[in-house]
Amino acid sequence: MSIRLRINLVLFAAFFAIASAAGWYVNTIFMKQTNEHVVKQAAILMESALAVRSYTVDLIKPHLDPLLEQKFLPQTVPAFAATETFERFRKKFPNFKYKEAVLDPTNPRDLADEQERAIIGRFIENPALQDTSGELFRSQSRFYYVARPIQIKNPACIACHDTPERAPATMRQIYGDKGGFGxxxxxxxxxxxxxxxxFEQDAAAKDMLKTIAILFAATFAILLVVINLVLPGRER
Ligand code: HEC
Known part of the structure; x- marks a missing residue:
């Protein structure tokens, strides 16, 4: 085997070993960064939904409550305020979602789907659980979710969510007697x-990984050409 061939083989082996190790390492870092990023995004959005809820309760509801006798205004309902605000946000960021998913909701749009029922089940089984999070897949795309339980802690909630008879008549005119009671x-x-x-972060990380791989391969290719140029000609 010529010395040139031997040098080239060793260089190739070294390149593959280094490229595989570096690829694995960079990929691990990217995955960690992606996860940290989505966790933070979810936490910020959850806090902003909670802020809309408390704004509604503290600053809007007291002004509109006196009108309840004549007309029911869903704008006083924190769940409605948070959901509606987020729907507006979604016009620009449609891949994000906020839902007050409920097993037996007042407004049918809040009805929990199968994945959401499983999350709610976790809170029912473990009442001490304050939040839960994880991955979920929709149309084969990876999403991350954060969830908090909706527990009836305030007796004031019962005024509208106990029996249809106890709920404001004006509310029943809009929502009927079907859900959100009991x-x-x-x-x-x-x-x-x-x-x-x-999945948006995953794609960005994949692009970055690809760029790094191309740069790495190009550097190696140039190195290989240069080394072959300086190596002495064919051995006899
Ligand atoms: C004045 C009546 C009223 C009171 C009091 C009230 N709610 Fe509601 N709630 C409603 C109505 C009406 C809706 C449906 C709003 C909509 O259209 O999105 C609703 C919706 C909800 C939803 C979303 C799921 C669904 O049923 O559509 C949750 C969760 C909820 N309420 C929790 C509470 C909690 C917790 C309290 C007490 C802090 C409370 N509600 C007090 C009337 C009320």
């Missing part, structure tokens, strides 16, 4: 769920 104090009725698109 909730008990301390019962976990649903979960606030924020869903953020992890």
């Amino acid at each position: 909730w008990k104090l301390n019962q976990v009725v649903g979960a606030q769920i924020i869903v953020v698109p992890a």
Whole structure:
């Protein structure tokens, strides 16, 4: 075997060993960064939904409550305010989602789907659980979610969510008697769920990895050419 061939083989082997190790390492770092990023995004959005809820309760509801006798205004309902605000946000960021998913909701749009029912089940089974999070896949795309339980802690909630007879008549005119009733104090009725698109971050990380791989391969190729140029000619 010529010395040139031997040098080239050793260089190739070294390149593959270094490229595989570096690829694995960079990929691990990217995955960690992606996860940290989506976790943070979900936490920020959850806090902003909670802010809309408390704004509604503290600053809007007291002004509109006196009108309740004549006309029911869903704008006083924190769940409605948070959901509507997020729907507006979604016009620009459609891959994000916020839902007050409930097993037996007042507004049918809040009805929990199968994945959401599983999350709510976790809170029902474990009442001490304050939040839960994880991955979920929709149309084969990776998302990350954060959820908090919706528990009836305040007796004031029962005024509208106990029996249809006890609920304001003006509310029943809009929502009917079908759902959102029979909730008990301390019962976990649903979960606030924020869903953020992890697949967008995954794609960005993959692009970056590809760029690094190309740069790495190009550097190696140039090195290989240069080394072959300076090596003495064919051995006899
Ligand atoms: C004045 C009546 C009223 C009171 C009091 C009230 N709610 Fe509601 N709630 C409603 C109405 C009406 C809706 C449906 C709003 C919509 O259209 O999105 C609703 C919706 C909800 C939803 C979303 C799921 C669903 O049923 O559509 C949750 C969760 C909820 N309420 C929890 C509570 C909690 C917790 C309290 C107490 C802190 C409370 N509600 C007090 C009337 C009320």
